[in-house]
Amino acid sequence: MIEDNHSFIFPKGEKLSSNWFTGDAFLxxxxxxxxxxxxxxxxxxxxxxxxxxxxxxxxxxxxMVIEGKGWYQEKGKAAQxxxxxxxxxxxxxxxxxxxxxxxxxxxxxxxxNYKGEENVVWLQPVTEGEYEKVNNxx
Amino acid sequence: MIEDNHSFIFPKGEKLSSNWFTGDAFLxxxxxxxxxxxxxxxxxxxxxxxxxxxxxxxxxxxxMVIEGKGWYQEKGKAAQxxxxxxxxxxxxxxxxxxxxxxxxxxxxxxxxNYKGEENVVWLQPVTEGEYEKVNNxx
Numbered sequence: 001m002i003e004d005n006h007s008f009i010f011p012k013g014e015k016l017s018s019n020w021f022t023g024d025a026f027l028x029x030x031x032x033x034x035x036x037x038x039x040x041x042x043x044x045x046x047x048x049x050x051x052x053x054x055x056x057x058x059x060x061x062x063x064m065v066i067e068g069k070g071w072y073q074e075k076g077k078a079a080q081x082x083x084x085x086x087x088x089x090x091x092x093x094x095x096x097x098x099x100x101x102x103x104x105x106x107x108x109x110x111x112x113n114y115k116g117e118e119n120v121v122w123l124q125p126v127t128e129g130e131y132e133k134v135n136n137x138x
Numbered sequence: 139m140i141e142d143n144h145s146f147i148f149p150k151g152e153k154l155s156s157n158w159f160t161g162d163a164f165l166x167x168x169x170x171x172x173x174x175x176x177x178x179x180x181x182x183x184x185x186x187x188x189x190x191x192x193x194x195x196x197x198x199x200x201x202m203v204i205e206g207k208g209w210y211q212e213k214g215k216a217a218q219x220x221x222x223x224x225x226x227x228x229x230x231x232x233x234x235x236x237x238x239x240x241x242x243x244x245x246x247x248x249x250x251n252y253k254g255e256e257n258v259v260w261l262q263p264v265t266e267g268e269y270e271k272v273n274n275x276x
Contacts, residue, residue: 009204009223030225036198036251037227038176060174064247066147066204085147087168089175109202111249113174 009066010043010109020122022131023050025099030109039113046070046106051099051131054123056092058115063088063098063108070106071134072098079134082106097126102135147204148181148247158260160269161188163237168247177251184208184244189237189269192261194230196253201226201236201246208244209272210236217272220244235264240273 013028024047031041043066054075063072065086072088073079075095082088082098090096092115100106112119151166162185169179181204192213201210203224210226211217213233220226220236228234230253238244250257 009202011223030202031200031227034227036230037200037249041200041202041225041249062169062175062179064147064168064179085149087179089169089172092174109247111175111179 012045013043016044020053020055021050022053022125023047023099025050025052033114039111040119041109041111043107043109046100048100048105049102049131051126052097053125054095054097056095056121056123057090057112058092058118058121059113060092061090061113061119062111063090064111065106065108067105067107068100069104070098070100070108072096073134078137082108095123099126102131148245150183151181154182158191158193159188160191160263161185161237163188163190171252177249178257179247179249181245181247184238186238186243187240187269189264190235191263192233192235194233194259194261195228195250196230196256196259197251198230199228199251199257200249201228202249203244203246205243205245206238207242208236208238208246210234211272216275220246233261237264240269 010028012026016025016027026045028043033040065082065084067084069083071079072082148166150164154163154165164183166181203220203222205222207221209217210220
């Protein structure tokens with residue numbers, strides 16, 4: 001228990017909507033866009049099996065994995081395993097998803113850049129079939 | 139030792155210059171400015187007693203403390219104690235310093251926004267007297 005506590009940097013936060021996430025994903029907002037910072041900053045916790053829907057960012061997003069293990073997949077490509085200490089620089093307008101692995105939780109800080117008033121476009125869920133294929137190919 | 143390892147997210151990196159830092163401070167660059175990200179991203183480790191010089195950022199900086207305890211001080215104000223989990227949104231053109239406490243290390247991720255080609259203006263060191271005053275007032 002001490003070891004677990006030691007690794008938690010930010011609070012788990014509020015559960016994210018099942019409209020855009022599958023499973024138990026949580027957000028702690030860390031900073032809202034302001035005059036200097038043209039991005040939203042937040043810590044997202046994915047319990048095992050949890051993941052985003054497929055989505056795009058009009059001006060990209062940077063992920064810093066601060067705990068656990070998970071996946072990042074761009075449409076039409078093999079999923080990439082991501083783990084604590086990894087940084088992912090997601091290009092603009094590229095369909096992708098990210099989330100925990102089936103067996104491990106994953107926590108990342110996200111820096112989500114704005115283009116105009118928009119920083120994300122949500123698409124369809126990652127199906128059980130798509131998710132199982134990624135996890136079973138490990 | 140296991141507990142300590144568990145808390146390290148990013149490598150410690152390379153020692154930072156004594157021109158701009160007092161004591162043992164280290165940087166791991168995480169991401170350089172690019173077409174979407176108008177900032178530099180890096181993890182900075184301050185050993186106990188280490189700190190930045192006084193400095194300003196022309197378009198501000200965001201700090202996320204991911205380990206340990208330290209100080210953030212704006213010129214003419216009392217120093218603020220900062221610790222793991224704290225986020226500091228530093229305004230533009232405001233003289234300040236940050237670093238570890240005298241007895242604890244401190245690690246933060248820094249998001250440093252650019253204005254034109256510049257993201258920091260370095261000033262004079264935080265003197266031993268200034269630093270001792272902050273630590274002894276605790």
